[in-house]
Amino acid sequence: xxxxxxxxxxxxxxxxxxxxxxxxxxxxxxxxxxxxxxxxxxxxxxxxxxxxxxxxxxxxxxxxxxxxxxxxxxxxxxxxxxxxxxxxxxxxxxxxxxxxxxxxxxxxxxxxxxxxxxxxxxxxxxxxxxxxxxxxxxxxxxxxxxxxxxxxxxxxxxxxxxxxxxxxxxxxxxxxxxxxxxxxxxxxxxxxxxxxxxxxxxxxxxxxxxxxxxxxxxxxxxxxxxxxxxxxxxxxxxxxxxxxxxxxxxxxxxxxxxxxxxxxxxxxxxxxxxxxxxxxxxxxxxxxxxxxxxxxxxxxxxxxxxxxxxxxxxxxxxxxxxxxxxxxxxxxxxxxxxxxxxxxxxxxxxxxxxxxxxxxxxxxxxxxxxxxxxxxxxxxxxxxxxxxxxxxxxxxxxxxxxxxxxxxxxx
Amino acid sequence: xxxxxxxxxxxxxxxxxxxxxxxxxxxxxxxxxxxxxxxxxxxxxxxxxxxxxxxxxxxxxxxxxxxxxxxxxxxxxxxxxxxxxxxxxxxxxxxxxxxxxxxxxxxxxxxxxxxxxxxxxxxxxxxxxxxxxxxxxxxxxxxxxxxxxxxxxxxxxxxxxxxxxxxxxxxxxxxxxxxxxxxxxxxxxxxxxxxxxxxxxxxxxxxxxxxxxxxxxxxxxxxxxxxxxxxxxxxxxxxxxxxxxxxxxxxxxxxxxxxxxxxxxxxxxxxxxxxxxxxxxxxxxxxxxxxxxxxxxxxxxxxxxxxxxxxxxxxxxxxxxxxxxxxxxxxxxxxxxxxxxxxxxxxxxxxxxxxxxxxxxxxxxxxxxxxxxxxxxxxxxxxxxxxxxxxxxxxxxxxxxxxxxxxxxxx
Numbered sequence: 094x095x096x097x098x099x100x101x102x103x104x105x106x107x108x109x110x111x112x113x114x115x116x117x118x119x120x121x122x123x124x125x126x127x128x129x130x131x132x133x134x135x136x137x138x139x140x141x142x143x144x145x146x147x148x149x150x151x152x153x154x155x156x157x158x159x160x161x162x163x164x165x166x167x168x169x170x171x172x173x174x175x176x177x178x179x180x181x182x183x184x185x186x187x188x189x190x191x192x193x194x195x196x197x198x199x200x201x202x203x204x205x206x207x208x209x210x211x212x213x214x215x216x217x218x219x220x221x222x223x224x225x226x227x228x229x230x231x232x233x234x235x236x237x238x239x240x241x242x243x244x245x246x247x248x249x250x251x252x253x254x255x256x257x258x259x260x261x262x263x264x265x266x267x268x269x270x271x272x273x274x275x276x277x278x279x280x281x282x283x284x285x286x287x288x289x290x291x292x293x294x295x296x297x298x299x300x301x302x303x304x305x306x307x308x309x310x311x312x313x314x315x316x317x318x319x320x321x322x323x324x325x326x327x328x329x330x331x332x333x334x335x336x337x338x339x340x341x342x343x344x345x346x347x348x349x350x351x352x353x354x355x356x357x358x359x360x361x362x363x364x365x366x367x368x369x370x371x372x373x374x375x376x377x378x379x380x381x382x383x384x385x386x387x388x389x390x391x392x393x394x395x396x397x398x399x400x401x402x403x404x405x406x407x408x409x410x411x412x413x414x415x416x417x418x419x420x421x422x423x424x425x426x427x428x429x430x431x432x433x434x435x436x437x438x439x440x441x442x443x444x445x446x447x448x449x450x451x452x453x454x455x456x457x458x459x460x461x462x463x464x465x466x467x468x469x470x471x472x473x474x475x476x477x478x479x480x481x482x483x484x485x486x487x488x489x490x491x492x493x494x495x496x497x498x499x500x501x502x503x504x
Numbered sequence: 505x506x507x508x509x510x511x512x513x514x515x516x517x518x519x520x521x522x523x524x525x526x527x528x529x530x531x532x533x534x535x536x537x538x539x540x541x542x543x544x545x546x547x548x549x550x551x552x553x554x555x556x557x558x559x560x561x562x563x564x565x566x567x568x569x570x571x572x573x574x575x576x577x578x579x580x581x582x583x584x585x586x587x588x589x590x591x592x593x594x595x596x597x598x599x600x601x602x603x604x605x606x607x608x609x610x611x612x613x614x615x616x617x618x619x620x621x622x623x624x625x626x627x628x629x630x631x632x633x634x635x636x637x638x639x640x641x642x643x644x645x646x647x648x649x650x651x652x653x654x655x656x657x658x659x660x661x662x663x664x665x666x667x668x669x670x671x672x673x674x675x676x677x678x679x680x681x682x683x684x685x686x687x688x689x690x691x692x693x694x695x696x697x698x699x700x701x702x703x704x705x706x707x708x709x710x711x712x713x714x715x716x717x718x719x720x721x722x723x724x725x726x727x728x729x730x731x732x733x734x735x736x737x738x739x740x741x742x743x744x745x746x747x748x749x750x751x752x753x754x755x756x757x758x759x760x761x762x763x764x765x766x767x768x769x770x771x772x773x774x775x776x777x778x779x780x781x782x783x784x785x786x787x788x789x790x791x792x793x794x795x796x797x798x799x800x801x802x803x804x805x806x807x808x809x810x811x812x813x814x815x816x817x818x819x820x821x822x823x824x825x826x827x828x829x830x831x832x833x834x835x836x837x838x839x840x841x842x843x844x845x846x847x848x849x850x851x852x853x854x855x856x857x858x859x860x861x862x863x864x865x866x867x868x869x870x871x872x873x874x875x876x877x878x879x880x881x882x883x884x885x886x887x888x889x890x891x892x893x894x895x896x897x898x899x900x901x902x903x904x905x906x907x908x909x910x911x912x913x914x915x
Contacts, residue, residue: 125702129721143886146708150883152765180738180764181698183708197764199698199811201709241884249889256915257725258888261718261813264702265711265885287592287610291536291675297557297594298612300676307672310540314668327591353591353608354563400610402672431842431914472561473652474676475554477669478660503842504667 100376102488103411103448106387109373110416113389117422118275118344125263128255130316131273132421137249139266142239146183147202151234154193154215154223155206161228169216169224178203193223202235209234242266252424254316274422279317279413280339281305283324284332284360285351285400290324303402303474304349311409317345317417327356333363340367340393344420347396347413349405357384360397364388367395378447378488381471382408394420402474407450407483410504431503433482435464436496441484443492452480453501464501477504511787513899514822514859517798520784521827524800528833529686529755536674539666541727542684543832548660550677553650557594558613562645565604565626565634566617572639580627580635589614604634613646620645653677663835665727685833690728690824691754692716693746694735695771696762696811701735714813714885715760722820728756728828738767744774751778751804755831758807758824760816768795771808775799778806789858789899792882793819805831813885818861818894821915842914844893846875847907852895854903863891864912875912888915 101109120134149155156172164170172193178184178200187204188194194203202209208229218224242248248266249259255273263271283305291301302324309319320343325335332348340346346367350360365371368390377385381404386397394416398405435455443449453464464484469476482503486492493499512520531545560566567583575581583604589595589611598615599605605614613620619640629635653659659677660670666682674682694716702712713735720730731754736746743759751757757778761771776782779801788796792815797808805827809816846866854860864875875895880887893914897903904910 126717126720129724144711145706148883150881180696180762180767181700181709197766199696199711199762199764236881236883240881241886248886257718257721258817258885258915260721261714261817262885262889264717265714265813267702267704267706267712269702285591285610289592291678291680293678295556295678299592300555300610301678303672303676306537306675307668309537310668310671313540351591351610353610355608356591402676406669406672431844433843434845470561470647470651472559472647474669474673475652475659478673504669 100378100383101374102378106374106377107412107415110387110389110394110412111419113370113373114394114419115392118277118420120272120274122270122272125260125269125271128271128273129257129260131255132316132423133249133251133253133255134272134274134422136247136251137263137268137271139242139244139246139248140268141266142244143241143265144236144238147238148236149196149198149200149202149209149234150236151209151211152198153196153209153212153234155188155196155202155209156193156225156229157188157190157205158208158229158231158233160191161208161210161225164225164228166226169226171218172223172225174221174223175203207231207235250424252422254423277317277344277417277420278320278342279312279417280320280322280343280346281308281312282322282332282335282339282346282348284327284348284356285324285353286327288324288351304398304400304405307402307406308347308349308409311406311414312417315414315417316421327351327353327359329359329362332359333366336363336367340390340395343393345394345396345413345416347398349398350400356400357397361386364390364395364397367391377408379408379411380447380449382411385412387412401472403471403477406477432500433462433503434498435462435501437484437493437499438463438465438495440495441466441486441493443486443490445489445491448488449486450483451486452476452483454479455481455501464499511789511794512785513789517785517788518823518826521798521800521805521823522830524781524784525805525830526803529688529831531683531685533681533683536671536680536682539682539684540668540671542666543727543834544660544662544664544666545683545685545833547658547662548674548679548682550653550655550657550659551679552677553655554652554676555647555649558649559647560607560609560611560613560620560645561647562620562622563609564607564620564623564645566599566607566613566620567604567636567640568599568601568616569619569640569642569644571602572619572621572636575636575639577637580637582629583634583636585632585634586614618642618646661835663833665834688728688755688828688831689731689753690723690828691731691733691750691757692719692723693733693743693750693757693759695738695743695759695767696735697738699735699762715809715811715816718813718817719758719760719820722817722825723828726825726828727832738762738764738770740770740773743770744777747774747778751801751806754804756805756807756824756827758809760809761811767811768808772797775801775806775808778802788819790819790822791858791860793822793861796823798823812883814882814888817888843911844873844914845909846873846912848895848904848910849874849876849906851906852877852897852904854897854901856900856902859899860897861894862897863887863894865890866892866912875910
């Protein structure tokens with residue numbers, strides 16, 4: 094009954110898993126307006142220069158810079174007014190020597206104009222004539238054609254997860270449809286004779302299903318589509334049937350095993366029946382989360398997570414989320430996780446040889462960010478509720494002492 | 505035509521706005537399973553102890569700790585086997601002196617048992633008898649009733665934005681429906697004679713609508729519901745009509761003004777017509793983003809954002825997002841923004857008297873996090889695309905020098 098694991102570190106484990114997968118899912122075309130948080134599956138190249146015409150960045154007068162040279166408040170330059178440039182139109186005139194044209198922020202420069210002087214530095218001297226109190230240099234207060242992006246340049250690389258500004262930038266280029274990788278569908282099975290639906294009135298000995306819901310929400314926030322298959326009893330045939338259906342219908346299958354050893358044994362056997370290559374890793378050097386199974390069957394990642402809901406969440410953040418991102422085609426090099434630096438309020442002891450994930454509560458006192466460990470047995474789901482993030486004690490460390498600066502991974 | 509602003513700092517401006525609002529929107533009951541990222545509008549109190557019964561945290565034998573005292577591998581204690589405790593059931597027997605019961609992780613302790621000894625530290629000596637190689641103390645390897653949460657205790661406060669672990673924890677308590685604050689509906693109007701729909705082929709002088717889409721996506725990621733009213737020409741009556749409808753149908757109205765001064769003037773007039781108290785702030789000490797209007801009409805926040813898409817995004821992150829969170833009832837004290845610390849690769853000069861938001865690209869080189877300023881005029885939307893976040897130069901600072909540690913606000 095004792096389990097013998099070949100333990101791997103989480104990074105090794107993730108690499109072992111990825112090595113067995115062919116890569117991201119297929120792509121689909123969707124409207125750019127609906128592409129927030131989706132992952133680009135092609136490089137975006139600009140179809141045109143942006144801006145497409147020279148624009149003013151100020152309210153003022155379009156001028157030929159040379160006509161303003163030497164102008165001061167005491168010795169203003171006098172320019173005759175050639176007209177006004179209306180927003181959204183191409184100027185109907187060009188600028189001759191010693192001429193200026195009224196222009197608004199974002200307006201198009203007339204031909205021959207090469208600078209804009211701010212309205213505050215001018216004064217109308219008489220009808221159709223203005224005084225200029227400052228000189229401006231060539232290019233001042235204007236945006237040149239292609240200054241934002243030039244036609245044909247690569248502007249957003251494949252693998253980018255689209256943010257609000259990226260959506261806006263696509264629209265600026267008239268790219269109203271994009272190819273993105275499909276969102277991975279993640280099947281979730283909870284097993285355990287003791288596990289009942291959250292709606293149930295429990296009798297002693299029973300616990301409500303946490304994992305189906307915490308993992309669904311985590312999958313959702315990682316950009317996957319959760320699909321819950323409910324609670325299956327610790328019975329080999331029943332779990333196998335659910336796993337067969339789940340691995341068939343989904344891109345990733347997660348079985349959160351009952352917490353008993355027999356439930357874990359069933360999970361491993363069931364997963365090995367799903368297809369080649371089967372179980373790759375049985376056990377990782379993470380606390381909490383050691384009894385984790387990673388497998389691949391028919392090019393789909395299969396996870397056997399510990400039934401303990403805290404362990405399941407820690408491992409899911411560590412391995413399931415990156416796997417969802419991998420199948421989504423997200424370019425990891427461009428990702429920066431949300432980590433903040435804080436001062437530890439208490440010692441965190443650890444044992445070398447495993448990576449410890451310790452929940453902490455962030456408190457700001459006198460403008461100083463403090464991380465207070467939320468101690469409690471790793472089975473207690475509310476330790477995660479009471480915490481803001483976790484401190485990871487590396488595999489070969491004995492812990493951190495009070496007062497040291499630690500990195501807190503927000504969740 | 506020159507504008508005279510009474511400039512306020514962003515924090516002052518936000519406070520001025522909030523002072524004029526009565527508070528969060530009304531609440532609604534939704535299934536807990538669909539409550540990810542929603543804001544709780546009531547305190548959650550635990551209806552029961554969790555765990556509801558004493559549980560084993562290990563596979564092993566439930567024992568009375570005193571029966572194991574003094575046991576060593578050389579001098580084992582012998583206990584008779586009272587039975588096996590099946591998962592999900594209440595044990596049908598109680599433990600008598602010198603008895604043990606086979607128990608699985610998560611199983612319920614029988615009456616009189618007060619500890620669990622790990623299976624690895626035992627051996628079956630003969631049928632119905634086991635040898636114990638270690639002593640265990642009272643409480644070892646068990647979870648006591650209420651050790652996670654006790655009945656009647658407040659477990660998740662009103663104002664919390666629900667995370668995956670919170671959803672799981674609600675389910676653990678059988679709370680399958682929660683009261684959350686309604687999501688604010690944010691109306692978005694783009695104005696400008698030069699602005700055309702992103703699908704349009706543009707002629708020189710025209711630009712495509714960026715703000716409607718970048719702001720929609722930002723609203724969405726902040727937990728609001730965007731409602732786009734399209735592009736309105738710089739015509740007082742047309743903008744007024746759209747603003748009347750938008751402020752009527754939505755909880756927040758945002759007008760991204762055309763970039764010309766006349767468009768900005770129209771915006772201010774239109775907003776003042778929407779209701780009392782009207783425009784509160786006209787101009788904030790932020791670069792980019794100075795020509796921002798904050799108003800309240802009929803208890804609804806109204807924003808006049810600069811037409812420049814970079815300024816609009818900076819101000820929206822700074823003021824619109826917190827306003828959405830405020831109307832959602834989110835408890836700001838519990839929020840930690842995603843900020844990372846990095847070393848600056850170039851000087852960032854600034855001018856005291858305004859808060860500068862400088863886009864930076866985060867690069868990790870030799871494990872070191874570097875922040876490289878993405879310089880470019882503040883009108884260039886792709887400066888936001890090329891950056892990972894922004895460094896905020898405080899209002900009374902002249903900037904940061906190369907090599908200094910800066911806080912990068914991720915976006």
